[in-house]
Amino acid sequence: MSAGLQGAASSREDFAALLEESFREHEITEGSVVKGRVVAIEKDVAVIDIGAKTEGRVALKEFTGPGRDQPIAVGDEVEVYVDRIENALGEAVISRDKARREESWVKLEKAFENNERVSGTIFNQVKGGYTVDLDGAVAFLPRSQVDIRPVRDVTPLMGTPQPFQILKMDRRRGNIVVSRRTVLEESRAEQRSELVANLEEGQVIDGVVKNITEYGAFVDLGGIDGLLHVTDMAWRRVNHPSEVVNIGQTVKVKIIKINHETHRISLGIKQLLADPWEGIAARYPVDAKLKGRVTNITDYGAFVELEPGIEGLIHVSEMSWTKKNVHPGKIVSTSQEVEVQILEVDPVKRRISLGLKQTLQNPWEAFSEKHPPGTEVEGEVKNKTEFGLFIGLEGDVDGMVHLSDLDWNRPGEQVIDEFKKGDVVRAQVLDVDVEKERISLGIKQLAGDPFADAGDGIRKNQVVTCEVLEVKDSGIEVKIVDSDLQAFIRRADLARERNDQRPERFAAGEKLDARVTQFDRKARRVQLSIKALEMAEEKEAIAQYGSADSGASLGDILGAALKARQGDKK
DSSP, rough: OOHHHHHHHHHHHHHHHHHHHHHHOOOOTTOOEEEEEEEEEETTTTEEETTTTTTEEEGGGGGGGGGGGOOOTTTOOEEEEEESOOOTTBBEEHHHHHHHHHHHHHHHHHHHHHTEEEEEEEEEEETTTEEETTTTTTEEEEEEEEEOOOOOOOOOTSSSOOOEEEEEEETTTEEEEESHHHHHHHHHHHHHHHHHHHHOOOEEEEEEEEEEEEEEEEESSSSSSEEEGGEEEEEEEOSSGTTTOOOTOOOEEEEEEEEEEEEEEEEGGGGGOOOOOHHHHHOOTTOOEEEEEEEETTTEEEEEEEEETEEEEEGGTTTTTOSSSSSSGTTTTTEEEEEEEEEETTTTTTEEEEEGGSSSSHHHHHHHHOOTOOEEEEEEEEEETTTTEEEEEETTEEEEEEESSSSSOHHHHHHGGGTTTTEEEEEEEEEEEETEEEEEEEGGGGGHHHHHHHGGGOTTEEEEEEEEEEEEEEEEEEETTTTTTTEEEEEGOOOOGGGGGGGGOOOOOEEEEEEEEEEEETEEEEEEEEEHHHHHHHHHHHHHHOOGTTTHHHHHHHHHHHHHHHHHHH
């Protein structure tokens, strides 16, 4: 081939390659973002040449919006999204909004992965929150994520570019959730860290009361809040913080404690004042009596202010000598002035124990002075128990009559049934124990002691005449004639012979003789025996009238003794 033909062939190949490259450069595919140039602006649309002799129209409003106020002009180069290459009019269907949205999603996904903040503008209110323009992409801002504190009116925030934090992204659904609150909290945390770093414990600074609660007040220290607890407002008892501070008031406070992890600051006002507890023991010696004002009443006692900043506690057990199970509010009332006695002072624990009853005379001491043992008293039966009666006495005290002190002869379990609550009875004071707060009474002592009345008239081995009171299976109950002494003769002591040891041989009202086998004045016990009497008489008869060895029978001997006794009686 000649050189000319070869050159022509080479030129055609070069042209074909250039033409193909040109086609590739101007190749437009649907669903892609391409660059175009504004060639004309007609009323409310812009005509944009996207190459390959293809033009499209975009509404001018797509070039404006929150944060985009610069107007578009002929000759400007812009990126648009190609929906379709050609419509019925032979034009491309393009969109600036979709292009910006595609571009924004790429940037936002990168920011979300790197946990970076993004800029956006709140432009509309929807159910549950607001919509935010993130440079073309629309995100949802929940109402709870607008600010650290609830915001009633968001109007001042709308239309103004500001930083947001992306909380959630779903490109498939086209959902983006952002937060403004997170950004503010991070900024606030950074500011708090910086402010806290400049503060020191023990430092005295001025602050403004920002908020008051039941437990204290929050004080603004210049960008960071500190808590002034109600217990650190004054040395005295403060019922509510509003008694000491008001909202908006400037106060001088001392920094008590700083928690650098939580950025919590504890403040105090009372720490700037003199501690009233210094030298407390010297000012309030034990046993001293003084007056104070009741400031607070609880289930376990009442607090009494002795001076500003100094309070003592009257425990419920130290309030009354006699009222043991009543609420302190039944004895004293708030703001009441009372006289108290110092029981204990603890400067370390800052506690003072007070007594109210100690300022009054001990009612048991007063009763003991007025009613020594042996005194007769009168009172109302307040209660009956299994071990005795409780009698209400003078001075609002109670005395107890034990079962054993109800009657000399009958068992107390039987006698107590004769008394009922409310009965007025008389009794004798047996003993008063002031320390144990006990008064022992006796009712049987008023009738005299039959053992004492019996005196020396009865002695052991004496033969006495008795009257049968009651016949029982185990023996007979008898009363010694001409005395108030009662005794019980057991079945084994009813006769010498076993066949005659039958209680039914006797009848109530019948009189008989018996021998005193025991008389214990201390133990208050007397024992009688018919058997012992018969044996003694038998022994005496044998001694006087012979013995069985002399040839006389026992019957003969006892018969002779009986005739002799009858002769003596005649």
